Amino acid sequence: MGEKERLSVSTLLIGVALFAPGFLLHVAPRFPGSLAGGLLGIAGALLFVLLLAYSLAKRIPWLKQRTSLRGVLSFHVYAGAVGAVLGILHTGHTYQSPLGIALVVAMLTVVLSGFVGRYYLAQIGTDIRDERQELGTLRTRYDAIASGIAAALQGGTVPAAKPALPGLPIPALVAGIADLEHAVGQREALKRALNRWVVLHIVAALVLYPLLALHIWSGIYYGLRWLP
Numbered sequence: 001m002g003e004k005e006r007l008s009v010s011t012l013l014i015g016v017a018l019f020a021p022g023f024l025l026h027v028a029p030r031f032p033g034s035l036a037g038g039l040l041g042i043a044g045a046l047l048f049v050l051l052l053a054y055s056l057a058k059r060i061p062w063l064k065q066r067t068s069l070r071g072v073l074s075f076h077v078y079a080g081a082v083g084a085v086l087g088i089l090h091t092g093h094t095y096q097s098p099l100g101i102a103l104v105v106a107m108l109t110v111v112l113s114g115f116v117g118r119y120y121l122a123q124i125g126t127d128i129r130d131e132r133q134e135l136g137t138l139r140t141r142y143d144a145i146a147s148g149i150a151a152a153l154q155g156g157t158v159p160a161a162k163p164a165l166p167g168l169p170i171p172a173l174v175a176g177i178a179d180l181e182h183a184v185g186q187r188e189a190l191k192r193a194l195n196r197w198v199v200l201h202i203v204a205a206l207v208l209y210p211l212l213a214l215h216i217w218s219g220i221y222y223g224l225r226w227l228p
Helices: 003-024 035-050 052-059 061-066 069-091 098-154 170-194 197-221
Strands: none
Touching (some): 003 069, 003 098, 035 052, 052 069
């Protein structure tokens, strides 16, 4: 997971977030059935169908051995983000059909839950590891100071006051340990809550594809206005 990939996908999702509520400013009821709108819809639908390649590559042994899961996953992420942008543009900000609204909600849920699992949870895990390492360093220094004080008291001498770390007094060390413990606890609680993202992602996908198939069928059944 590179920084470039994270930035690219984040930019696409910001675009989705800006386009989705566009109906407040602009509505084009005829655009979804136009040639441009139809091509955007077809491209978006194809990208979402291609998202299944990652699930297949991960679960079919012979396919897993012949593909790079990392590369397929990167395609999966980009295809979902671009597909969502194309899907929102295809709507023309016309949210009147219950089927269309349900499809947009399912699509956004799939994409956003995937982003949480791919990037946000990974970042939380990295932050927790870094904070635990820092916390371990502070605790080690605190234990060393406490052991020195205890040994000095047992020997009947008064220990000389000394900084916990260069430029860091003992009260600040204790406060730093408490702050890090609190921060780690909060991040772990958030990570546990967000670990359910995969369930939401799968459920949303199971809802998305039947809705997408029904949407395509209804478009064909009621006629493609842009065809001669």
